[in-house]
Amino acid sequence: MEKSGPTRRERPKLSRDRVLEAAVAVADAGGIGGLTIRSLAQELGVKPMSVYYHVANKEEILDGIVDYVFSQIDLPSADGDWRTELRKRAESARRVLRRHSWAIGLMESRTSPGPATLRHHNAVLGTLRAAGFSVEMTAHAYALLDSYIYGFAIQEASLPFEGPDSVAQVSEAIMARFASGEYPHMVEMATEYTNQGGYDFGNEFEFGLTLILDGLSPA
Amino acid sequence: MEKSGPTRRERPKLSRDRVLEAAVAVADAGGIGGLTIRSLAQELGVKPMSVYYHVANKEEILDGIVDYVFSQIDLPSADGDWRTELRKRAESARRVLRRHSWAIGLMESRTSPGPATLRHHNAVLGTLRAAGFSVEMTAHAYALLDSYIYGFAIQEASLPFEGPDSVAQVSEAIMARFASGEYPHMVEMATEYTNQGGYDFGNEFEFGLTLILDGLSPA
DNA sequence: GCACCTTTCGTACTTAGTACGGCAACGGTA
DNA sequence: TACCGTTGCCGTACTAAGTACGAAAGGTGC
Numbered sequence: 001m002e003k004s005g006p007t008r009r010e011r012p013k014l015s016r017d018r019v020l021e022a023a024v025a026v027a028d029a030g031g032i033g034g035l036t037i038r039s040l041a042q043e044l045g046v047k048p049m050s051v052y053y054h055v056a057n058k059e060e061i062l063d064g065i066v067d068y069v070f071s072q073i074d075l076p077s078a079d080g081d082w083r084t085e086l087r088k089r090a091e092s093a094r095r096v097l098r099r100h101s102w103a104i105g106l107m108e109s110r111t112s113p114g115p116a117t118l119r120h121h122n123a124v125l126g127t128l129r130a131a132g133f134s135v136e137m138t139a140h141a142y143a144l145l146d147s148y149i150y151g152f153a154i155q156e157a158s159l160p161f162e163g164p165d166s167v168a169q170v171s172e173a174i175m176a177r178f179a180s181g182e183y184p185h186m187v188e189m190a191t192e193y194t195n196q197g198g199y200d201f202g203n204e205f206e207f208g209l210t211l212i213l214d215g216l217s218p219a
Numbered sequence: 220m221e222k223s224g225p226t227r228r229e230r231p232k233l234s235r236d237r238v239l240e241a242a243v244a245v246a247d248a249g250g251i252g253g254l255t256i257r258s259l260a261q262e263l264g265v266k267p268m269s270v271y272y273h274v275a276n277k278e279e280i281l282d283g284i285v286d287y288v289f290s291q292i293d294l295p296s297a298d299g300d301w302r303t304e305l306r307k308r309a310e311s312a313r314r315v316l317r318r319h320s321w322a323i324g325l326m327e328s329r330t331s332p333g334p335a336t337l338r339h340h341n342a343v344l345g346t347l348r349a350a351g352f353s354v355e356m357t358a359h360a361y362a363l364l365d366s367y368i369y370g371f372a373i374q375e376a377s378l379p380f381e382g383p384d385s386v387a388q389v390s391e392a393i394m395a396r397f398a399s400g401e402y403p404h405m406v407e408m409a410t411e412y413t414n415q416g417g418y419d420f421g422n423e424f425e426f427g428l429t430l431i432l433d434g435l436s437p438a
Numbered sequence: 439g440c441a442c443c444t445t446t447c448g449t450a451c452t453t454a455g456t457a458c459g460g461c462a463a464c465g466g467t468a
Numbered sequence: 469t470a471c472c473g474t475t476g477c478c479g480t481a482c483t484a485a486g487t488a489c490g491a492a493a494g495g496t497g498c
Contacts (some may be wrong), residue, residue: 014476031328036454049456050477058455088221093336104373105324109250111379118402125404143374143420144427148363151370154323155362160330163321185344188242193354201362215430233445255485268487269446277486 004038005078016054020064024100027065032102035061062106069103072096075123082131083213087126090149090209097153098202112199134216141216148212152205164200171195233265237285243319248286254280258389271414280327286333288322291315294342301350302432307327308343309368309428316372317421323372351437360435367431383419391412 012018022043022192027035037058041048055061074092077086097104124145128138159165160174171190178187193199231237241262246254249390256277260267274280293311316323332340343364348359380389390409397406412418 024432033328037456038454047478048454049479052456053476053478101327105327107338108320108324108373108376109252111377116398118405122402122404125408129404129407139408139412140423140426143371143423144367144430147368147370147427148366149370151366151368152325152371154369154373155366157327158330172288178337183341184339185341185348188348188352189344189358192359204359206363207359208366211363211434212427212430215434221485256487257485264449269449271445272445383494 011147014044014054016064018044019051019054020061020068023061023065024068027102028100032106035102048122051140059182063110063112063114065100066103066106066110067116068113069096069100070120071116072100073120075120076127078123078126082127085127086124086145087209087213090145091205092155093149094153094205098156098219101153101157104150104157107150134219137219144212148208150210156201159201164198167194167201174199233263233269233273233315235283238270239261239280242280242284243282243287246321247319248404251325254321254406282329282331282333284319285322285325285329286335288319289316289333289339290335291319292339294339297342297345297348297349301346304346305343305364306428306432310424311363312368312374313375313421316369317375320372320376324378326369336346353438356438363431367427371427375420378420383417386413386418386420 006194016048019040023035026039026043028038037051039049040061041051051061055064063078071129073096074089076082076089078085121142124142128141133141160169171194175187175190194201238259242254242259245258245262249258256267256270257278260270263270270280274283292315293308295301295308297304343361344357347360348354352360379393380386390413394406394409413420
C-alpha cells in the first residue's frame with residue numbers, strides 16, 4: 001500500500017559534514033545572526049532536532065565552521081621562495097575571509113582550534129623555519145602577518161559598502177553628516193581619494209603586505 | 220502612612236549613558252554573550268523594560284558600546300613626532316581592546332560608526348597628513364596600521380590563555396593531542412619558545428608595530 | 439486640585455536552543 | 469520468518485531572550 005512520504009532516500013542523508021556545509025551557506029547568506037538551528041534545519045530540509053543527532057550543540061557548529069573556513073585557505077609550501085609562498089597564502093586567506101566575513105568575529109570567541117586550523121598554522125610555521133627564520137623570529141613574523149591579515153579582513157567587513165565604486169554613493173550620504181566640519185580629514189580623504197571613482201579598499205591589502213614581507217628577513 | 224518602597228532616588232536615575240556603561244561592564248564580565256537586556260537591567264537594578272526608554276533596541280546598545288570603546292583610545296596629536304604619536308595611540312588601542320575584547324567581534328557587524336569612532340579616525344588621518352603623507356599614502360598607512368592593531372587584538376583574544384606564563388599549562392594539555400607528530404612546527408614553537416617561561420604574547424605587539432612604523436615614511 | 443509629562447514597569451507574545459522520549463527503517467541472528 | 473538492537477529523524481515542550489503595548493507612579497506648572 002506504500003505509506004507514501006519521503007521514505008526513500010530522496011534526501012542524501014544527513015551527516016556532520018553536510019550540517020557544517022549548510023551552516024556555512026546560511027551564514028554566508030544571512031550573517032552569523034541568521035544562523036539558527038531552525039534556519040539550518042530548513043536549509044537541510046529536515047526538522048530542527050535532527051541536526052542534534054550529528055552535533056552536540058550550536059557551539060560545536062560554530063567551532064566547526066570556523067575550522068571549515070581555515071580549511072579553505074591555501075597552505076604555503078616549505079619549498080619555494082618563502083616570500084612568494086607567504087604572499088600566496090595571505091591573499092588566499094583574505095579572499096576566504098571576505099567570502100565568509102562572519103568568521104572573523106567568530107574567531108575572537110573560539111579558543112579550541114580544529115584540525116584544519118592547526119594544519120594551517122603548522123604549515124606557515126614550517127615555511128618560516130625552512131626559510132631560515134629562528135624560532136623566535138618565526139613567532140614574531142607569524143604574529144605580525146596574521147594580525148595584518150585578520151585585521152584587514154575585519155576592516156573590509158565593517159565597511160558599509162563592498163567592492164569598487166560603491167563607496168561613493170554611500171559615503172556621500174554619510175558625508176552629509178560631516179557638514180559640521182568636525183571631521184575635516186575624513187572629508188578630505190573621501191573627496192580627494194576614495195570617492196574619485198574606481199576606488200576599492202581591497203587593493204590596500206597589497207601595500208601593507210609588501211611592506212611587511214620586505215621588512216621581514218631570516219636572521 | 221508611607222507606601223514604603225524605593226520611592227526616593229536611592230537609584231541615581233537611568234540615562235542612556237548609564238545604560239551603555241553598565242552594558243560595557245556586563246560584557247567585560249561575561250562576554251558579549253552574557254549581555255542580555257535582562258542581565259543589563261539586573262546590573263542597573265531596574266526591570267528589563269526600563270532600559271527601552273533610553274535606547275531603541277539592543278542593536279543601539281551594541282553600536283553604543285563599540286563607540287564607547289573607541290572613546291577610550293588616546294588620540295594622537297598632529298603636532299609632535301608622528302611616529303611617537305602613532306605608536307602611543309596604537310599601544311593605547313591595544314590596551315583598550317584587550318580589556319574589552321568583545322568589541323573586536325562586534326566591529327565586524329557594525330557599519331554605522333558613532334561620533335567617538337569618527338573623531339578617532341579623523342585624528343589619525345590628521346596626524347599622518349600633518350607629517351607630510353600624501354592623501355593616498357595616508358590611506359595606505361592607515362589601513363595598514365589599523366589592520367595590524369585590530370588583527371593583533373583578535374589573536375590575543377582568541378588565545379586560550381592570558382598573560383605571562385599561563386601559556387605553559389594550557390598548551391601542554393593541548394600538546395598531548397599533538398603526540399601524533401602531525402604538527403611538528405607547533406610543537407617546536409611551544410617547547411622551545413612559548414613554554415620556556417615568562418612568555419607573553421602581548422610582547423609580540425612591539426615587534427610588528429616597529430617594523431611597520433619604520434617601513435612607513437611620508438612620500 | 440488638575441492636566442500633563444517623564445520614567446519605570448507588568449504582562450505577554452515571539453523566536454531560539456535544546457532535553458527527552460518516541461518511532462520507523464535497517465541489519466543481523468536464531 | 470520472528471525477534472531485536474542500532475541508527476537516524478522528529479514531535480513535544482520547557483527555558484531564555486528581545487520587545488510591543490499600555491498602565492502606573494512620581495513630578496511639574498497652573
